[in-house]
Amino acid sequence: MWNKNDIKFFRTVLLEWFDTNKRDFPWRKEGVSNYELIFSEILLQRTKAETVAKYYDTFFKKFPNWEKLILATDKELEKIFRPLGLHTQRVGRIRKIIEEYKLKNGILPRNKDELQESSFASLYISNAYELFVIKNKAALLDVNMSRVLSRFFYPKDYKDVRNDKLIQELAHNVINVKACKEINWAILDFAALVCKAQKPKCSECKLSSKCCFFELTNKIEDLSEEPQLNINYDSEIPMNPEKPFKVVSLFSGCGGMDLGFEGDFIVHKDSVNERLNPDFVIERLDNDFVRLKPTNFQTVFANDILHEARNAWVNYFKKRNYSSEVYHVDSIVDLVKMHKDGYKVFPDIVDIVTGGFPCQDFSIAGKRNGFNSHKDHAGKIIRDEIPSLETRGQLYMWMKEVVELTKPKIFIAENVKGLVNLSNVKEIIQRDFLGVPLLGRALRYKSSLVPRCGLSTSIPNAIAA
Numbered sequence: 001m002w003n004k005n006d007i008k009f010f011r012t013v014l015l016e017w018f019d020t021n022k023r024d025f026p027w028r029k030e031g032v033s034n035y036e037l038i039f040s041e042i043l044l045q046r047t048k049a050e051t052v053a054k055y056y057d058t059f060f061k062k063f064p065n066w067e068k069l070i071l072a073t074d075k076e077l078e079k080i081f082r083p084l085g086l087h088t089q090r091v092g093r094i095r096k097i098i099e100e101y102k103l104k105n106g107i108l109p110r111n112k113d114e115l116q117e118s119s120f121a122s123l124y125i126s127n128a129y130e131l132f133v134i135k136n137k138a139a140l141l142d143v144n145m146s147r148v149l150s151r152f153f154y155p156k157d158y159k160d161v162r163n164d165k166l167i168q169e170l171a172h173n174v175i176n177v178k179a180c181k182e183i184n185w186a187i188l189d190f191a192a193l194v195c196k197a198q199k200p201k202c203s204e205c206k207l208s209s210k211c212c213f214f215e216l217t218n219k220i221e222d223l224s225e226e227p228q229l230n231i232n233y234d235s236e237i238p239m240n241p242e243k244p245f246k247v248v249s250l251f252s253g254c255g256g257m258d259l260g261f262e263g264d265f266i267v268h269k270d271s272v273n274e275r276l277n278p279d280f281v282i283e284r285l286d287n288d289f290v291r292l293k294p295t296n297f298q299t300v301f302a303n304d305i306l307h308e309a310r311n312a313w314v315n316y317f318k319k320r321n322y323s324s325e326v327y328h329v330d331s332i333v334d335l336v337k338m339h340k341d342g343y344k345v346f347p348d349i350v351d352i353v354t355g356g357f358p359c360q361d362f363s364i365a366g367k368r369n370g371f372n373s374h375k376d377h378a379g380k381i382i383r384d385e386i387p388s389l390e391t392r393g394q395l396y397m398w399m400k401e402v403v404e405l406t407k408p409k410i411f412i413a414e415n416v417k418g419l420v421n422l423s424n425v426k427e428i429i430q431r432d433f434l435g436v437p438l439l440g441r442a443l444r445y446k447s448s449l450v451p452r453c454g455l456s457t458s459i460p461n462a463i464a465a
């Protein structure tokens with residue numbers, strides 16, 4: 001499956017590449033203490049190294065040593081971890097490490113046996129601890145290292161690197177050299193900069209001559225393209241002067257909420273509160289149906305991850321002369337990241353942001369996992385048990401990002417009523433949205449807003465606006 005020569009070639013090329021392309025992080029500097037190494041690993045869990053690097057000083061200035069950290073309250077720790085996400089999990093892990101430290105009177109595991117008996121083994125930092133603190137040869141095997149190794153040596157979908165003996169054995173063979181620390185870092189940096197999860201840069205890769213994945217696909221041009229969105233709001237999305245208020249719709253599905261905003265559709269007369277909104281109905285039809293008046297709102301952006309939803313949306317809205325370019329089949333996480341990377345994803349002028357962020361994790365009809373969803377932002381099942389900001393139950397945070405990026409006058413977040421009575425979920429979401437400067441104190445939650453507005457729904461919903 002792999003041979004010594006391939007492993008040697010792989011190491012040599014990557015170490016040469018690393019010499020000129022290595023990323024510079026504070027935890028990689030000479031003289032970093034064991035304390036910093038251990039807690040850097042906690043910060044790095046499921047978080048980009050660049051993000052942790054920016055945050056590094058904040059944490060280590062506040063808690064520069066064991067003594068200060070031991071005195072920290074959960075509230076203080078949660079507060080400092082909140083910007084990084086996963087704060088509950090990180091606090092739990094830090095508490096376990098502190099317990100271990102106190103139990104052993106400050107003596108940390110000194111060899112592999114002690115490490116395996118310690119609680120560190122269950123915290124997914126044992127490989128890093130073994131490599132950096134005990135100074136054994138160990139592989140920092142994670143999904144990124146697994147991706148590079150499997151692509152080069154043996155293309156295969158490794159679902160869980162912690163339980164896959166094949167990838168563990170391969171990783172051990174590759175890192176089993178004197179420059180063990182450097183080859184580990186080289187692979188991780190190469191995974192982040194060249195052999196990326198999406199669009200690996202094979203055309204500039206010095207490994208390509210022996211890479212199995214490259215041989216199988218051999219599509220340099222396609223693989224090397226940067227992600228592109230065919231978006232140019234100024235010219236391609238016609239602006240309707242009769243609808244001056246521009247709406248960005250997130251998690252749009254088939255467009256139910258968008259239609260509600262646009263008006264000019266037929267509903268049963270009982271769905272409209274005519275006493276409250278006597279001017280809503282512009283035409284009375286047979287069988288007790290009525291046509292509602294058009295509004296001043298125009299949907300200029302919509303998204304969802306389901307192609308079927310897009311097809312339904314585009315088919316309906318094209319009758320209203322809407323371009324299919326309005327709708328994007330991409331997750332909100334990918335769209336925000338692309339926008340931050342410099343692609344023009346969201347329009348310049350936005351009056352309103354709406355979004356019914358995914359309700360499956362809050363609804364009484366589902367598992368009610370809340371923030372700890374078992375699916376990710378693209379709807380895939382998560383194998384790793386650690387939820388993150390990119391899991392389905394936490395996607396409201398990305399809606400908040402869109403609000404911060406587009407600065408609308410109003411935003412409306414809609415979800416199922418089950419969100420309100422699921423633990424303290426509603427309070428946490430409200431608090432998170434209050435962090436957006438523009439929204440300030442205007443955030444209000446209403447469970448009865450829909451019928452009072454005269455809009456049509458048969459489902460009791462929770463709406464924050």
Ligand code: SF4
Nearest residue numbers: 195200202205208211
């Ligand atoms: S050729 Fe492409 S897939 Fe293979 S290691 Fe290089 S970047 Fe990764």
